[in-house]
Amino acid sequence: GAGVSQSPSNKVTEKGKDVELRCDPISGHTALYWYRQSLGQGLEFLIYFQGNSAPDKSGLPSDRFSAERTGGSVSTLTIQRTQQEDSAVYLCASSYRTSGGLETQYFGPGTRLLVL
Amino acid sequence: AQSVTQLDSHVSVSEGTPVLLRCNYSSSYSPSLFWYVQHPNKGLQLLLKYTSAATLVKGINGFEAEFKKSETSFHLTKPSAHMSDAAEYFCVVSVNTGRRALTFGSGTRLQVQP
Numbered sequence: 001g002a003g004v005s006q007s008p009s010n011k012v013t014e015k016g017k018d019v020e021l022r023c024d025p026i027s028g029h030t031a032l033y034w035y036r037q038s039l040g041q042g043l044e045f046l047i048y049f050q051g052n053s054a055p056d057k058s059g060l061p062s063d064r065f066s067a068e069r070t071g072g073s074v075s076t077l078t079i080q081r082t083q084q085e086d087s088a089v090y091l092c093a094s095s096y097r098t099s100g101g102l103e104t105q106y107f108g109p110g111t112r113l114l115v116l
Numbered sequence: 117a118q119s120v121t122q123l124d125s126h127v128s129v130s131e132g133t134p135v136l137l138r139c140n141y142s143s144s145y146s147p148s149l150f151w152y153v154q155h156p157n158k159g160l161q162l163l164l165k166y167t168s169a170a171t172l173v174k175g176i177n178g179f180e181a182e183f184k185k186s187e188t189s190f191h192l193t194k195p196s197a198h199m200s201d202a203a204e205y206f207c208v209v210s211v212n213t214g215r216r217a218l219t220f221g222s223g224t225r226l227q228v229q230p
Contacts, residue, residue: 004159031216033217033218035218035220042221042222042223043218043220043223045217045218045219048216048217056217059217091159091160093160093218097216104150104162104165105218106162107152107159107160108159109158110159
């Protein structure tokens with residue numbers, strides 16, 4: 001079946017502009033995660049959505065970052081007033097959350113963001 | 117809290133020789149451990165995972181890893197390297213509480229020489 005998809009695959013923007021990154025999780029997956037992969041910081045957690053619960057935003061690096069998940073499916077990560085240090089690959093993952101053991105997270109191909 | 121240390125940032129082997137990628141973890145709870153692989157310009161792919169069942173875990177493409185609680189290690193091995201194994205490998209830890217977010221190691225780049 002279809003995996004996690006992300007768009008755009010690449011985004012170049014100017015410092016100070018806003019950007020929106022989109023994630024389409026695997027159908028039926030209840031949990032959705034955003035991670036960031038950058039040269040200086042490695043792979044780090046940003047935000048987590050589970051069903052209709054309030055998202056866990058504890059990984060967001062600043063208030064310029066926000067995310068929403070509409071209808072429990074598609075998610076959008078928004079970065080306002082982009083800075084050069086925001087340049088990174090933004091990865092989305094989804095999983096089917098169960099009450100039992102830890103489920104596997106499936107990753108999308110990522111959006112490569114370059115802020116000039 | 118949990119953390120992962122990948123002991124080698126870069127490993128180079130010859131094709132047909134064994135691969136060993138080292139990983140140590142730290143966790144306040146019983147961890148689940150994963151190895152993911154990332155080929156150039158590709159997404160992260162799960163190689164294998166440990167979730168408190170058998171301590172020796174077999175994954176895809178001939179890789180396996182052994183969970184050693186006494187050593188807090190989860191090293192990744194493969195008996196014979198292929199050219200197609202050249203990629204970046206991430207050791208990952210998570211716990212079955214809260215958000216279950218993954219904590220990644222810094223990665224090991226595997227180079228396979230012909």
